[in-house]
Amino acid sequence: MTTPPSELLMFQVGARLFASAVGDVIRIGNVRDVPAEELVEGTTLGQTFARERGIVVSDQRDGSEATLVVDQVLGIRQVTEGEIRPLPSFAAAVLQTGAVAGLVLLDEVPTLIVDLPTLIRERRAAAPTLQPS
Amino acid sequence: MFEARGDQGSAGGAKGMQEAWYFCLRLLGGRYAFEAALVTEVVRLGPLTRLPAAPSFLPGVFTQRGEVLPVLDIGQLVGQGAIPIRPSTRVAIVHCGPWKVAVISDGVEGLVSLPRRSIEPPPAESTGMAEFLSGVGRDRHGTVAILDLPRLVETARARAVPAGSQGA
Numbered sequence: 001m002t003t004p005p006s007e008l009l010m011f012q013v014g015a016r017l018f019a020s021a022v023g024d025v026i027r028i029g030n031v032r033d034v035p036a037e038e039l040v041e042g043t044t045l046g047q048t049f050a051r052e053r054g055i056v057v058s059d060q061r062d063g064s065e066a067t068l069v070v071d072q073v074l075g076i077r078q079v080t081e082g083e084i085r086p087l088p089s090f091a092a093a094v095l096q097t098g099a100v101a102g103l104v105l106l107d108e109v110p111t112l113i114v115d116l117p118t119l120i121r122e123r124r125a126a127a128p129t130l131q132p133s
Numbered sequence: 134m135f136e137a138r139g140d141q142g143s144a145g146g147a148k149g150m151q152e153a154w155y156f157c158l159r160l161l162g163g164r165y166a167f168e169a170a171l172v173t174e175v176v177r178l179g180p181l182t183r184l185p186a187a188p189s190f191l192p193g194v195f196t197q198r199g200e201v202l203p204v205l206d207i208g209q210l211v212g213q214g215a216i217p218i219r220p221s222t223r224v225a226i227v228h229c230g231p232w233k234v235a236v237i238s239d240g241v242e243g244l245v246s247l248p249r250r251s252i253e254p255p256p257a258e259s260t261g262m263a264e265f266l267s268g269v270g271r272d273r274h275g276t277v278a279i280l281d282l283p284r285l286v287e288t289a290r291a292r293a294v295p296a297g298s299q300g301a
Contacts, residue, residue, distance in 0.1 A: 090191075090203045091191060095184060097186035099185065100184065112185070
């Protein structure tokens with residue numbers, strides 16, 4: 001039996017490529033259309049260059065929405081379960097973020113799967129005055 | 134690839150008892166060795182994926198035959214700067230208790246045999262690399278510092294702040 005593929009949203013922050021579960025994303029928008037207080041940037045993913053796009057994410061805990069500022073949204077990619085890898089246990093034990101959900105192998109190169117709600121919660125917790133909920 | 138022979142070696146007899154086998158890397162301008170049985174293989178370091186909010190001693194992860202492995206930079210851990218990554222860089226994949234990591238180095242010497250009588254206690258210093266030495270030996274190529282690699286890896290883990298324990 002073939003494992004059903006998962007869908008990942010591929011996006012770029014700075015020069016680096018990331019993936020996230022499509023289910024975490026409400027919509028993709030233009031950052032210019034979003035009130036400044038709803039924008040989230042300066043996360044542990046790195047600094048944006050162009051600030052072109054916003055990924056609107058819902059926090060299941062409180063129902064709030066936030067827009068993660070990224071440089072590019074590259075589209076949706078279907079991957080099989082066989083291409084997904086967990087974060088190695090040593091890395092999981094020392095990383096200072098819980099926002100890495102795992103990795104997907106794209107052409108044998110590991111690409112981070114980001115837990116977007118956790119990323120945004122951590123960013124807001126780190127700078128509550130800059131990122132009000 | 135190489136065959137790890139462990140501390141007892143395979144020579145047997147009196148000669149085997151007089152020698153200990155270690156795996157030797159060149160790091161930070163010196164020769165550092167650790168228990169040979171910890172090493173499973175030596176491979177070329179593939180494209181590195183950096184991780185967010187990672188401590189400096191974890192420069193990233195790479196894949197080896199479909200397995201994602203974390204890379205450990207001992208130079209960063211002991212505060213002596215990053216070990217340069219080049220296309221020719223090789224890593225030693227080691228098992229230390231529950232952890233499997235790829236130790237980055239300036240060069241790989243491979244297995245070395247040290248006469249047990251040549252192994253002396255480490256210097257009394259407790260900073261930098263000296264903190265993780267279990268002894269110092271000599272072979273015909275010179276001095277070899279013997280690392281307590283499991284203690285080093287466990288110290289790295291303990292020094293990092295895991296995500297779940299952050300205030301917030």
